[in-house]
Each structure stands twice: as C-alpha cells, then as structure tokens.
Amino acid sequence: MTADAEIRACERTFRRFGLPLLVENHSARRDVFGRAAPFLLVVLLLQLTGAVRLDWSAWANVLAVVGAVAIIFAAYVGLNVLRGRRWSTLPQDVGLPELAFFVLAPAAVPAIIGAQWGTALSTAAGNLVLLAIVRGVVGYGLAATLWWGMGRIWRDLGSSLVRLIRFLPLLLIFSIALFYNAEVWQVFDHTPGVSDFILAGFFALLIAVILRIRLRSESQEVLDRAAAEHPEVAELPPLTRPQQMNIAAMVGTNQLLQVIVISAGVGLFFFALGTLTITDGVLEAWSIDGGSWQQRFSLAGADLLITQTLLRVSVALATFTGLYYAISVLTDALYRADFVDDMAEQMAEVFAHRVRYLQLLASREDDRLDAPLATDRGNGQD
Structure with missing residues (x-):
C-alpha cells in the first residue's frame, strides 16, 4: 500500500468510528456539506412539490412543478455566473452561497407560484434547521x-x-x-x-x-x-x-x-x-x-x-x-x-x-x- 493509500485508509477508519475531526485539514465545506450534498439535493427536489396546490387542476399542478424546476435551474445558473464559473458547473464544495441557495431557492418556488408565503417561510426555516442538523450529525460523525x-x-x-x-x-x-x-x-x-x-x-x-x-x-x-x-x-x-x-x-x-x-x-x-x-x-x-x-x-x-x-x-x-x-x-x-x-x-x-x-x-x-x-x-x- 502506498503512503497516500494508507493515509486515506486511516481517514476512513476515523470516519468509520465516528471521528471525522481527527482528519487533518477537516473542512465543513468539503467534509460536511460536501458529503451531505446528495441528500440535500434529494430534499431540494422533493420540495419542488411546494408549488402544488390542492385546489388547482391536475394540469395546472403539472405546469406548476415544471415552472418550479425552471426557477430552480435558472437560480442555479445565476449562482454559477455570479461566482465566475461555467453555467453548468457542479459545485466541488458547498460553501455559503450554495447553502443560501438551498435555503432560499426552494422557498421562492411557492412564493412565486401561487403566492404561498406561509409555505415559503416554513420551507426556508425548515431548511435552516435541516442544515444545522446536518452540521451536527455529519460534522461530528x-x-x-x-x-x-x-x-x-x-x-x-x-x-x-x-x-x-x-x-x-x-x-x-x-x-x-x-x-x-x-x-x-x-x-x-x-x-x-x-x-x-x-x-x-x-x-x-x-x-x-x-x-x-x-x-x-x-x-x-x-x-x-x-x-x-x-x-x-x-x-x-x-x-x-x-x-x-x-x-x-x-x-x-x-x-x-x-x-x-x-x-x-x-x-x-x-x-x-x-x-x-x-x-x-x-x-x-x-x-x-x-x-x-x-x-x-x-x-x-x-x-x-x-x-x-x-x-x-x-x-x-x-x-x-x-x-x-x-x-x-x-x-x-x-x-x-x-x-x-x-x-x-x-x-x-x-x-x-x-x-x-x-x-x-x-x-x-x-x-x-x-x-x-x-x-x-x-x-x-x-
């Protein structure tokens, strides 16, 4: 086993025992929110259903979900442009701008589509709580x-x-x-x-x-x-x-x-x-x-x-x-x-x-x- 492979094996051992902070140069951007990014993406996609309203017809709700996807996509493209990256670039780490996107973008969907301000506020608050839980659960192993x-x-x-x-x-x-x-x-x-x-x-x-x-x-x-x-x-x-x-x-x-x-x-x-x-x-x-x-x-x-x-x-x-x-x-x-x-x-x-x-x-x-x-x-x- 090479030295780099042995180092990675030691880091896997630390994480397996629930001690990720023993890894040198531990970063919340990479080692906490970066690792939780797939889970956060699934949550974000599920929250697109916040555009659905029970008093609308089926076709109207389908159009609302399509509109929600368009809003999220446009917001992410705008985030990449503001950060000087190619519009289709996937984040290599998850910093404050990406976390703000996770909190605000899903909340903007029900606010823009249907003016559901209560749903928007509860979504933003719920995402903040979720990020705090992820920080504690993943960050401390x-x-x-x-x-x-x-x-x-x-x-x-x-x-x-x-x-x-x-x-x-x-x-x-x-x-x-x-x-x-x-x-x-x-x-x-x-x-x-x-x-x-x-x-x-x-x-x-x-x-x-x-x-x-x-x-x-x-x-x-x-x-x-x-x-x-x-x-x-x-x-x-x-x-x-x-x-x-x-x-x-x-x-x-x-x-x-x-x-x-x-x-x-x-x-x-x-x-x-x-x-x-x-x-x-x-x-x-x-x-x-x-x-x-x-x-x-x-x-x-x-x-x-x-x-x-x-x-x-x-x-x-x-x-x-x-x-x-x-x-x-x-x-x-x-x-x-x-x-x-x-x-x-x-x-x-x-x-x-x-x-x-x-x-x-x-x-x-x-x-x-x-x-x-x-x-x-x-x-x-x-």
Whole structure:
C-alpha cells in the first residue's frame, strides 16, 4: 500500500468510528456539506412539490412543478455566473452561497407560484434547521457512530439486557406489576395524541441531560486509558478542542445507543406480553376502549388483539426503564467501568491509526520540502 493509500485508509477508519475531526485539514465545506450534498439535493427536489396546490387542476399542478424546476435551474445558473464559473458547473464544495441557495431557492418556488408565503417561510426555516442538523450529525460523525453501533446491536442487546437484569431486578418486577395495573391502562387510554409527542420529547431530553452529566469525565478517562496503551501518543500534537468534542460526542452517542437498546428490548417485551395476555375480556373489565385503532389477528387458533393503548403503555414502560437505566449509568461504578473498558479498547485502535497517520503526513510533507531542494541542486550542477 502506498503512503497516500494508507493515509486515506486511516481517514476512513476515523470516519468509520465516528471521528471525522481527527482528519487533518477537516473542512465543513468539503467534509460536511460536501458529503451531505446528495441528500440535500434529494430534499431540494422533493420540495419542488411546494408549488402544488390542492385546489388547482391536475394540469395546472403539472405546469406548476415544471415552472418550479425552471426557477430552480435558472437560480442555479445565476449562482454559477455570479461566482465566475461555467453555467453548468457542479459545485466541488458547498460553501455559503450554495447553502443560501438551498435555503432560499426552494422557498421562492411557492412564493412565486401561487403566492404561498406561509409555505415559503416554513420551507426556508425548515431548511435552516435541516442544515444545522446536518452540521451536527455529519460534522461530528454521529451518523457513522450510530451505524457502527447498530452493527453491534445484537451483541449490545445481549450485554445490555444482562446489565439490566444485574442492576435493575426490582425495576423489572415493578414494571411487570405496573403493566397489569388497570389505572395505568386507563390513564393512557384517554391521553390526547399530542401528549404522546410532548412526553416522548420531555423524557428524551431528560435522559440526554442525565447522560451528559458525566460525559466529560468519562471521555477523558477513555482518552487516558487509550493513550496509556500507546506511549508514542504523548509525542503527537495534542487534540484540539473540536477533536475532543468529537470524541465526547462519540462516547455519548454510544452510551445513548445502549439506553435505546434497553428501552427497545423492554418495550418489545411488554408489547408481546400484552398481545398474548390482554384480551377483550380484560379490556372490558378494566373499562378500556383501546384507543383510536385496533388490530385483530389469529395465532395458533387464538384470537389476539393489538390496540393503541397497548402500544402507548409499552412505550411508556420502555421509556421509564430507559430513564432508570440512564440514572444507573450515572451512579453505578461497575457499569461505568465496563463501558469505559469498551470505549478505551475502541479508542486504542483509533490512536494506533492516528500515530501512523500523522507519521505518514509528516513524511509526505518532508518529501515535498526536499523535492525543490533536490531540483535546485540539480540546476546548480548544470
């Protein structure tokens, strides 16, 4: 493998572990928005449907979409001309002008076609939020971290459930007793639909805050443990603050993924348990309507029932379990030791690649500096 190929392999390793900021000369224009450009293009094309109006005829809507395509095309040609490029040039990187185009051009379509100013403003605001999400998810490698974590989901599910049984036996017993409590079902049977999203957002924020409390100290411990396995790391340039934040985001995302795995496992357990045991007779005895939708099916000759209320109760117990597990993550020293060991092993592999990566970059830079000197000496001899 050539030096350049080995450098690219190290950079792929950093990105695979969700640490793109370890790549030298990392650029948001190229490495964040440039990589997300295909996704942003798909979003932009989908937003052309903003020109459609339900009170128009089919032919009028077809013409509106054609007009929207023409507006976007003309706007992009104008952007290339203003930047001194050929009119058909595709962007090599995504800078501020291209980002402004992504925000404003789709918003201009419903404003020009149909004077839909509300749709235009919401489109622009939504695109700004989307760019912020892309900056965080792609810039800090959260998507790659989740992808890497999802690749280990079955192993994590087993180990996380073992931790759950070891740390939270009383919670499991309490949750099962709570599941067969009529008052719990009655509460979630009459909960407004919007409350589901508000409660989900509240508990998700609460779990994130709990996990954030010890994130800095755990990240530093992971770094110290990994650096101890590679003494040559001490000779490298220290990690920058953005790089440290990238590592902390990776550690926190892995920790959050374990909470999600725990919650998903518990939620599926109660959903299956309720499907098998909560019958029409039980719902009638508890005065439960079942929510706004129900689904019946047969299994081995038995009539089973799935209801909206069953789903709500299962998700609620899964969320409570995830919250309790997040608190255990914060307070249980044995869990933290297991988690830090796992993350330190991963970071040790990353540091091994970083040592080699920076050596290759330094060697390549030395070769570039030596090349002009060799040329000058050759010219002098001539």
